[in-house]
Amino acid sequence: MTWDPGTYSKFAGERSRPFLDLVQRVQACWARPDVAKEIVDLGCGTGERTAGLTDVWPQARVTGIDSSPEMLSRARSIMAGHSAGDRLRFELGDLQEWRSARPVDVLVTNAALQWVPGHGDLLPGLVDSLAPGGALGLQVPGNHAAPTHALMRETVTDGPWADRLAPVVRGDENGVAVHTPAEYADILFRAGCEYVDAWETTYLHVLDPEGEHGDDAVLAWVSGTALRPLLAALADEGQRQAFTDAYAARLRAAYPRHPYGTPLPFRRIFAVGRRRH
Ligand SMILES: C[S@@+](CC[C@H](N)C(=O)[O-])C[C@H]1O[C@@H](n2cnc3c(N)ncnc32)[C@H](O)[C@@H]1O
Known part of the structure; x- marks a missing residue:
């Protein structure tokens, strides 16, 4: 990777x-x-x-x-x-x-x-x-059972990329990694x-108190680590964007931004x- x-x-x-x-x-x-x-x-x-x-x-x-x-x-x-x-x-x-x-x-x-x-x-x-x-x-x-990873697995199974990404997604909800x-x-x-x-x-x-990443501070966090292998496995830029959008929407609901940052x-x-x- x-x-x-x-x-x-x-x-x-x-x-x-x-x-x-x-x-x-x-x-x-x-x-x-x-x-x-x-x-x-x-x-x-x-x-x-x-x-x-x-x-x-x-x-x-x-x-x-x-x-x-x-x-x-x-x-x-x-x-x-x-x-x-x-x-x-x-x-x-x-x-x-x-x-x-x-x-x-x-x-x-x-x-x-x-x-x-x-x-x-x-x-x-x-x-x-x-x-x-x-x-x-x-x-x-x-944190393999945390929403960051559970929602990543959910996004993997819930799209046209499921077959391609299933072998790439790491760990499971029991944190076996x-x-x-x-x-x-x-x-x-x-x-x-x-x-x-x-x-x-x-x-x-408490991420991003300045609000540089808006509602997507947790997306920015995982973009540096766990999200990378998944996006790398998608050959097509359109699919990468679609996957990121679908995952970002889930993350926003799970990790809402507060006036002081995103916990x-x-x-x-x-x-x-x-x-x-
Ligand atoms: C999340 S980063 C952590 C970096 C650093 N230890 C820190 O605390 O910021 C994980 C690092 O592990 C490295 N890594 C992953 N697998 C490795 C391997 N098999 N051998 C050596 N480095 C590896 C990656 O290249 C990456 O730089």
Whole structure:
């Protein structure tokens, strides 16, 4: 899938919040923050959040890995002007294939694993990449049962694009694309972690207070992520517009705009753990 860094970055504040919460818990979990040398961010996207890790661990080398050339291009432009640019690098790579050349002290992955079917099977390998005592932190959206996704599935089945889009739409109303906190905790414990902490949070993002997107703030939000593979699968611009219009009408009814913005509840699932010595 191709990504559009500009569209994705439109809601940078809201998208940063879970990353900051995740990193705070990783710091609390990790035994030796003073000796961190290798930090890795898998599925780093546009890299702003990755770059922030150079401040959290000022002695460490920070590497962002992403499979999207478009996102990495944006990330590298950040690196060029960054004060810690000599400790920051971005590499093209698939997190499913990724192997570290050196033991990693902190590995974070934020809002990326959900794109990889069966990603729970990757976690033991990621734990193995950690130095003893090193920490892993992951966050995935747990919103597959939310109206944003339920209405997307409804729009898929309710139009001439149904056959083409049915294989593309991700997850189901039970949220099978991601695991529960208890399942992530179980995977991490079994993979050799201790001090495992797994939880979920529903953020209330109040989108677009300025009204730039009118009644379509939630459409603008999903245009940066979950809507992209569906539109990419439609070859015809007329169909893309018709699908977008049909979906937008449903979203407007489910997420009405208020004078202060458009509230979007967003459930996210987190897990952190420390590799046993
Ligand atoms: C929603 S963005 C999150 C980006 C960033 N972590 C953040 O917090 O803003 C998901 C990112 O995961 C990347 N991604 C998806 N599948 C991937 C894979 N198999 N290997 C590496 N990156 C992947 C995408 O290219 C995209 O940049």
